[in-house]
Amino acid sequence: MKKLGYTLATVAAFGLAACEDGPTNGNEPGTVSMLITDAPGDFRTAIVTIDRIELLRGGTDDEDSDSTDDDRVVLRDIPWTGDLLELSNDVDEIVSEIDVPAGSYSQLRVVISGGCIEVEGADSTSTTVYASSGYSECGEADGNLQMPSFASSGLKINLPSGFDIDGDHRILLIDFDVSESFGHAAGNSGNWVMDPVIHATEVVMSGALDVSLVVADSVTLPRTLTADSFMIQLDDEPAITVVNGVASFDFLMPGTYSVDLVSPDSVTVTTDPVLPLSVEVGSSSEASATITITRAD
Numbered sequence: 001m002k003k004l005g006y007t008l009a010t011v012a013a014f015g016l017a018a019c020e021d022g023p024t025n026g027n028e029p030g031t032v033s034m035l036i037t038d039a040p041g042d043f044r045t046a047i048v049t050i051d052r053i054e055l056l057r058g059g060t061d062d063e064d065s066d067s068t069d070d071d072r073v074v075l076r077d078i079p080w081t082g083d084l085l086e087l088s089n090d091v092d093e094i095v096s097e098i099d100v101p102a103g104s105y106s107q108l109r110v111v112i113s114g115g116c117i118e119v120e121g122a123d124s125t126s127t128t129v130y131a132s133s134g135y136s137e138c139g140e141a142d143g144n145l146q147m148p149s150f151a152s153s154g155l156k157i158n159l160p161s162g163f164d165i166d167g168d169h170r171i172l173l174i175d176f177d178v179s180e181s182f183g184h185a186a187g188n189s190g191n192w193v194m195d196p197v198i199h200a201t202e203v204v205m206s207g208a209l210d211v212s213l214v215v216a217d218s219v220t221l222p223r224t225l226t227a228d229s230f231m232i233q234l235d236d237e238p239a240i241t242v243v244n245g246v247a248s249f250d251f252l253m254p255g256t257y258s259v260d261l262v263s264p265d266s267v268t269v270t271t272d273p274v275l276p277l278s279v280e281v282g283s284s285s286e287a288s289a290t291i292t293i294t295r296a297d
Contacts (some may be wrong), residue, residue: 024271028167029102032075034095036174037087037251044127045118046178049081052154053095064095072109073100079113081137084178091251095168104164107261108157115194116141129286130192145187146193157198171189174198175253179236196234207281209249211259212290213242221296222267231262232291234296254283260290270295 019217031056055073082092116138130233131141163170180197184190213227221229231239232247239262240247260276263269272292281287 014239023220030100030165030167031097031169032073032095032100032165032172033093033097033169034075034174034242035091035095036082036176037091043085043117043119043140043178043182043221045116045129046084046182047081047117048084048095048115048176049079049113049135049137050076050110051079051151052077052109054109054154055100055105056107056109058106062248073098073105084176087176091173095172100165102165102167106159106163108159109154110150110157110174110196110198111152112147112194112196114151115145115147117145117192119192132194140287144189144191145182146191148193148195149195150196155196155198173251175251187271207252207254207283208286209252209257209259209279209280209281210288211242211247212251213245213247213261214290214292215296216292216294219293221293224244225264225267227293229264233260233262234258236267252281254281259289259291268297269293 034053051149052074053076055075057071075098080094114132114135114137116129116135118127118129118138120127127141128142129138130143130145131138132145132147135145137139157174159172175198177197182194185193211232213220213230213232215227227245228242230242232242233239234249234257240249257279258276259279261269261271272291272294275291277289277291279287279289
């Protein structure tokens, strides 16, 4: 069953679910939950620790001397540590139904105290670990991961316009894009730098994609293979296994995706349509595509 109602793409994406009681008079408190997911890159591991998450009112800057505690709501102050790569096509709830005063909110402030990545070497067999100072979640570090001020000033994330709390329950979906968030530092130091890229959208605006794999009646797969012996790959993300003839991708940001087939070792297939296939995923919708194996050797 799809989680479209909670769409979360480790992004960053934001979602909301309206309460069943309908609109209120504009000054009712509500609740907020938060999910985290990831759009992965070419990493073996990407772990971060989030110490604190705050919801800021409209027009509030956390560094503004005129701001008060009433201008922000603490959604979480217990550290959360997780491997972002484990959240590809999945989600983890890091805030659950926190009470929030009525009002208009414009930003999240996310305090990230540490992080580390494990990257492949040039020969694809060795790995190198880069970590922020004193951070050991990936094991002993081989190099430094720079994290400019995220442990103090925090990372500011703009919320979609019209993020108003009025007696309803909203679900924020954070898609932490690993491939865009970590890169080589300038110069020849060999260090890496963390500059988080978090995409945001309403939960109801995210989409999903079902890819069906069909073996033509005229085709006999070698050995004892079936359609479920294959995998489907979406863009550069890790391929997922076909189950009962379908590979399902949840929590997708609206956009165009490249769909390809990953065959078992030593098997070559011809498909209709020719791959890779371009598929458009819309807002708050479930797209579908069908790949037919017309020849297998």
